[in-house]
Amino acid sequence: MPAVYRAPLRTRRDDVDHASAVDRALRLGLVGMGEATDERAARRLERFVAAPAGSFVWTRRPGGELFVGRVTGPWRRDDDGAAVDLVNVRDCDWVAEPVDPALVPDAVTQTFARGGRNLQRIHPGDVEEQTEDVWERLSA
Numbered sequence: 001m002p003a004v005y006r007a008p009l010r011t012r013r014d015d016v017d018h019a020s021a022v023d024r025a026l027r028l029g030l031v032g033m034g035e036a037t038d039e040r041a042a043r044r045l046e047r048f049v050a051a052p053a054g055s056f057v058w059t060r061r062p063g064g065e066l067f068v069g070r071v072t073g074p075w076r077r078d079d080d081g082a083a084v085d086l087v088n089v090r091d092c093d094w095v096a097e098p099v100d101p102a103l104v105p106d107a108v109t110q111t112f113a114r115g116g117r118n119l120q121r122i123h124p125g126d127v128e129e130q131t132e133d134v135w136e137r138l139s140a
Helices: 018-028 039-050 079-084 106-113 127-138
Strands: 004-006 030-033 056-060 066-071 088-094
Touching (some): 004 127, 018 030, 018 056, 030 039, 039 088, 056 106, 056 127, 066 127
Antiparallel strands (some): 056 066, 066 088
């Protein structure tokens, strides 16, 4: 079963508009993160690069709408994303519309409720199976 990740698409820089980063990623079919500016960020980038193709990712717009996607490509550098600090990217197929909150697995909701700006694997419960069900339902 493919892994499931929270992908906030959120820079650690406070001068970047978070909504613009999410909108850019959804529009261009990307999932990503900002510059690796220190050792901790470099380890986060390594985890992002190592996530298997086919993994599921969830992201959220600042207004709360959640989207599910599937990683389809390897890591690459995208300097065109510098304005929103989304320069470390992978191709990702996103569903076209926000996911109905009733379909979002509880583990996804709980993970986003804790906050954070890092890519994070979502573990609790049967989130993998639930996410795959949502994906199959919405990506057809």
